[in-house]
Amino acid sequence: MRNALKPLFAALFASGVALGMLSTARAADDALVVRGAYLAKAGDCIACHSAPRGKPLAGGLPMMTPLGAIYTTNITPDPDTGIGRYTEEDFARALREGVAKDGHNLYPAMPYPSYAKINDEDMHALYTYFMHGVTPVRQANRDPDMKWPLNMRWPLKLWNAVFLDKGIYQNKSGKDVAWNRGAYLIQGLGHCGSCHTPRGIAFQEKGLDENSGTYLTGGLLDNWFASNLTGEHNTGLGRWSEQDIAAFLKTGANAHASAFGSMTSVINNSTQELTDTDIAAMARYLKSLPASGGDTRAPYSYDAKASKVSLTRPAATDSGARLYTVYCMHCHGADGRGFAPMLAPLAGNPNVLEKDASSLINVTLNGTGDLVLHGVPAPYPMPRYAPVLNDKQIADVLTFVRGAWNNNTPAVQIDDVSKIRKATQAAR
Numbered sequence: 001m002r003n004a005l006k007p008l009f010a011a012l013f014a015s016g017v018a019l020g021m022l023s024t025a026r027a028a029d030d031a032l033v034v035r036g037a038y039l040a041k042a043g044d045c046i047a048c049h050s051a052p053r054g055k056p057l058a059g060g061l062p063m064m065t066p067l068g069a070i071y072t073t074n075i076t077p078d079p080d081t082g083i084g085r086y087t088e089e090d091f092a093r094a095l096r097e098g099v100a101k102d103g104h105n106l107y108p109a110m111p112y113p114s115y116a117k118i119n120d121e122d123m124h125a126l127y128t129y130f131m132h133g134v135t136p137v138r139q140a141n142r143d144p145d146m147k148w149p150l151n152m153r154w155p156l157k158l159w160n161a162v163f164l165d166k167g168i169y170q171n172k173s174g175k176d177v178a179w180n181r182g183a184y185l186i187q188g189l190g191h192c193g194s195c196h197t198p199r200g201i202a203f204q205e206k207g208l209d210e211n212s213g214t215y216l217t218g219g220l221l222d223n224w225f226a227s228n229l230t231g232e233h234n235t236g237l238g239r240w241s242e243q244d245i246a247a248f249l250k251t252g253a254n255a256h257a258s259a260f261g262s263m264t265s266v267i268n269n270s271t272q273e274l275t276d277t278d279i280a281a282m283a284r285y286l287k288s289l290p291a292s293g294g295d296t297r298a299p300y301s302y303d304a305k306a307s308k309v310s311l312t313r314p315a316a317t318d319s320g321a322r323l324y325t326v327y328c329m330h331c332h333g334a335d336g337r338g339f340a341p342m343l344a345p346l347a348g349n350p351n352v353l354e355k356d357a358s359s360l361i362n363v364t365l366n367g368t369g370d371l372v373l374h375g376v377p378a379p380y381p382m383p384r385y386a387p388v389l390n391d392k393q394i395a396d397v398l399t400f401v402r403g404a405w406n407n408n409t410p411a412v413q414i415d416d417v418s419k420i421r422k423a424t425q426a427a428r
């Protein structure tokens with residue numbers, strides 16, 4: 001009897017050991033999945049790879065390129081319509097070199113020139129997450145809205161030969177751990193430059209790190225001007241402390257400005273989820289960028305006097321001042337200081353002082369209201385004025401805002417308002 005049971009016990013014991021080993025492997029995998037999920041947030045994959053009201057990461061979001069619209073692809077692990085058959089090598093090649101599994105080149109609307117900097121450890125965690133932490137969705141990819149010959153992909157190989165900087169991020173000596181971590185996140189996964197760096201004639205970012213004087217000096221994409229993030233005093237982050245920058249990335253607002261436009265989705269899906277240490281590192285790196293891309297104006301200083309007069313005189317002949325009093329003053333204040341961080345100040349606001357008025361026009365036409373922090377929408381969104389004010393009125397009120405409180409920034413042109421109204425109405 002005892003002898004008869006022996007093999008059974010032995011088998012049970014062996015399978016117990018095997019199970020134990022399996023569960024340790026499982027735990028290691030789970031930790032990798034969690035780490036990969038965090039990195040996917042830092043890379044904001046979901047913002048582009050999900051269509052409005054579509055399934056997460058199943059693709060289908062239209063993106064405008066100079067050649068026509070293209071659609072983001074399904075990156076869930078579905079084997080037929082998604083990336084379920086990608087090996088880790090295929091995955092790394094797509095992220096770093098912009099080449100899909102079947103060998104076709106991706107348009108650089110996928111920020112692979114930034115993701116090229118992701119290191120091997122993070123790439124492995126990301127791959128593990130996409131294969132084991134994402135629910136597969138069956139949804140076929142859509143072809144780009146481009147006609148032959150614009151839809152040919154081989155010219156992208158030439159583009160890569162000229163503009164793609166291969167090689168993962170290398171720590172810079174003489175800089176501390178936080179600075180290097182911040183640089184890695186901002187240049188790599190965060191792909192901040194894909195919006196904040198001006199683009200050249202071939203749609204390439206004009207600089208990919210701080211060695212270029214144009215890196216993060218501000219760029220126009222999809223009718224939003226993504227602000228200058230260098231130390232420039234008026235239009236950049238020169239007057240912001242590292243704590244101000246961290247507060248903006250965590251909560252979408254601080255004493256100087258509030259998030260709106262295409263920055264909203266960055267905060268909704270990405271930066272608010274990052275650890276305080278990572279956010280502090282990003283702020284440290286940004287604050288180290290020397291002033292660049294500015295103009296010759298004197299550094300801004302607040303002055304309430306001049307605009308008070310035009311606002312308090314009821315018969316003000318300035319149409320912009322009248323419109324401001326009626327439509328904007330109850331939120332942004334007679335003194336232009338708003339009630340930060342709830343209601344953005346307009347006096348000295350870097351976006352107001354920026355030469356390119358696209359963001360101001362767009363936010364006044366289309367409002368905000370989509371900032372969501374930990375599931376809670378922003379309490380006082382900026383209203384839409386597209387149905388209320390015509391192009392001339394919007395130009396007038398913004399011209400007033402740009403001249404008031406010592407803002408000292410050139411007028412807004414009616415034509416620019418018309419153009420952005422047309423472009424953003426088409427997108428609605």
Ligand code: HEC
Pocket residue numbers: 039040043044045046047048049063070071072073074075082083091094095100101105106107109110111126194
């Ligand atoms: C700014 C928008 C954007 C972001 C952010 C983005 N992607 Fe993409 N991605 C695209 C577009 C657009 C394509 C399709 C390009 C094409 O068809 O040429 C694409 C294609 C891909 C492909 C190729 C899939 C295939 O077979 O077609 C993979 C893999 C991929 N992305 C993974 C990722 C991952 C992982 C992240 C986050 C770390 C990410 N992407 C973030 C825009 C984006």
Ligand code: HEC
Pocket residue numbers: 186190191192193194195196224225226227228229235236237245248249257258259260261262263264266271282350351359
């Ligand atoms: C999809 C485009 C896009 C991406 C990607 C993006 N931004 Fe922005 N960002 C904008 C736009 C547009 C604005 C101007 C509107 C505003 O102030 O919110 C902005 C504003 C900002 C501001 C406020 C500047 C000011 O003067 O008001 C900061 C700080 C900022 N972004 C940091 C970042 C960082 C850090 C990243 C990368 C993790 C990033 N952004 C990625 C579009 C983008």
Ligand code: HEC
Pocket residue numbers: 256257258259260324327328329330331332342343344345346349351352360363364368369371378380381382383385397398401
């Ligand atoms: C109901 C209150 C409210 C009214 C009225 C209002 N705004 Fe705003 N505005 C906001 C809020 C809040 C923000 C910050 C973005 C957010 O949190 O949604 C904002 C942001 C802005 C910004 C971007 C500033 C930045 O943070 O960089 C501009 C420019 C602006 N408003 C102009 C105007 C103009 C011009 C009018 C009048 C035609 C106006 N606003 C009326 C609440 C208001």
